Amino acid sequence: xxxxxxxxxxxxxxxxxxxxxxxxxxxxxxxxxxxxxxxxxxxxxxxxxxxxxxxxxxxxxxxxxxxxxxxxxxxxxxxxxxxxxxxxxxxxxxxxxxxxxxxxxxxxxxx
Amino acid sequence: xxxxxxxxxxxxxxxxxxxxxxxxxxxxxxxxxxxxxxxxxxxxxxxxxxxxxxxxxxxxxxxxxxxxxxxxxxxxxxxxxxxxxxxxxxxxxxxxxxxxxxxxxxxxxxxxxxx
Numbered sequence: 001x002x003x004x005x006x007x008x009x010x011x012x013x014x015x016x017x018x019x020x021x022x023x024x025x026x027x028x029x030x031x032x033x034x035x036x037x038x039x040x041x042x043x044x045x046x047x048x049x050x051x052x053x054x055x056x057x058x059x060x061x062x063x064x065x066x067x068x069x070x071x072x073x074x075x076x077x078x079x080x081x082x083x084x085x086x087x088x089x090x091x092x093x094x095x096x097x098x099x100x101x102x103x104x105x106x107x108x109x110x111x
Numbered sequence: 112x113x114x115x116x117x118x119x120x121x122x123x124x125x126x127x128x129x130x131x132x133x134x135x136x137x138x139x140x141x142x143x144x145x146x147x148x149x150x151x152x153x154x155x156x157x158x159x160x161x162x163x164x165x166x167x168x169x170x171x172x173x174x175x176x177x178x179x180x181x182x183x184x185x186x187x188x189x190x191x192x193x194x195x196x197x198x199x200x201x202x203x204x205x206x207x208x209x210x211x212x213x214x215x216x217x218x219x220x221x222x223x224x225x226x
Contacts, residue, residue, distance in 0.1 A: 034214050043219050049214055088154070090214070097142045097159075098156060098159060099214070099215065101146075101153045102153055
């Protein structure tokens with residue numbers, strides 16, 4: 001059983017729309033959750049972190065966490081073509097510093 | 112501030128050859144990690160280190176070895192390269208969880224092809 005699951009996509013949204021990316025995880029002891037953006041041929045870069053249930057907003061990005069449902073999501077408002085990338089969900093379980101990554105969701109923002 | 116530096120960026124190996132992927136960080140991070148990324152498979156942890164002289168296996172350690180003689184350097188050694196080791200390798204570092212940790216800093220990656 002995968003520990004962190006994401007729909008591989010591609011998820012296609014028109015420019016200016018809201019993109020919704022979802023992630024589920026299996027370890028109920030998970031404490032910290034991260035969204036990384038990865039452009040083709042590049043390394044992952046951190047865009048959001050969330051530690052508590054609820055929403056966390058940063059510019060056009062909103063991360064949502066529901067620990068009871070073991071679900072974390074990323075909303076991108078006013079999607080731009082430059083948002084086209086693969087978005088990786090990563091989870092840190094209790095103890096240690098290791099992150100477990102999902103397989104990523106490819107987002108395509110179309111003009 | 113260079114962050115995490117990986118060399119080489121690209122390499123082609125023949126089956127059975129060996130090589131070392133270099134990783135250096137200048138942020139004084141205790142923790143360092145090696146991941147591999149195959150197409151559509153996400154990032155898999157190979158080895159990690161919590162400090163100089165301390166290393167431990169991750170999810171996919173077979174065929175690899177590491178050492179951590181200094182805080183800055185965390186090289187990954189491939190012995191007897193196999194086609195299954197064709198992948199993109201990322202090194203990352205982080206401070207300890209209780210010292211302002213907020214995810215990893217990644218290097219730019221090494222794209223390795225074994226033929």
